[in-house]
Amino acid sequence: MDAIYLDDLAFYAFHGVFDEESRLGQRFVVDLVCWLDLGPASREDAYALTVDYGTITEAVGRVVTQSRFKLIERLAGAIAEAVFATDARIEKVKVRVHKPGAPIPIASGRVSVEIVRDRPA
Template identity: 70%
Template sequence: MDAIHLQDLAFYAFHGVHEEEARLGQRFVVDLTCRLDLTAPSLSDRYEETVCYATLTRTIEKVVTGSRYKLIERLAGAIADAVLDAEERIQGVSVRVHKPGAPLPIAAGRVSVEITRTRAPS
């Protein structure tokens, strides 16, 4: 299956378990891989036969900035659901949410969650 990748999409939002995270907010970074058949646009060079990257970005932004979640696992799941709902040509998605400012008990480190979802057969 072919893929469209969007990487390093950064948003400021208020997700997290701790009260400080809800009050102060922080940056979240999202990577998205959409699985779909790109045969038609790869042959025709016609914009309307592919998925709009800007629309995907706006879909992700709406989820990340429009609701508050305690867990980035839930945020990733909500993004995956929204992308599948927004574009029927997409057969599967992988969403990775990075939380650069995650409260870790050490001086340095990175946290991310990746969720993969596929469209239910119709």
């Protein structure tokens, strides 16, 4: 199946279990893979035959910045739901949420969660 990749979408938001995370916020980075049939767009070079990257990016941004979740697992799930809502042609999505400022007891590192979802029937 064909895929569209949107990588390194960075947002400032207020997700997390700890009070400081909800109060101070931090940066979150989202990577997406959207699977769909790109055959028509690859043959005909017509904008209407593909999905709008901007619409997907805006939908992700709304979820990340206008919602609050304790878990990045739930954030990833909400992003997947929003991506499916943007365009019925998207058959499958992979969402990776990076939380570079996760409160872990080491000097450097990054926590990420990745989910893969098929369009609900």
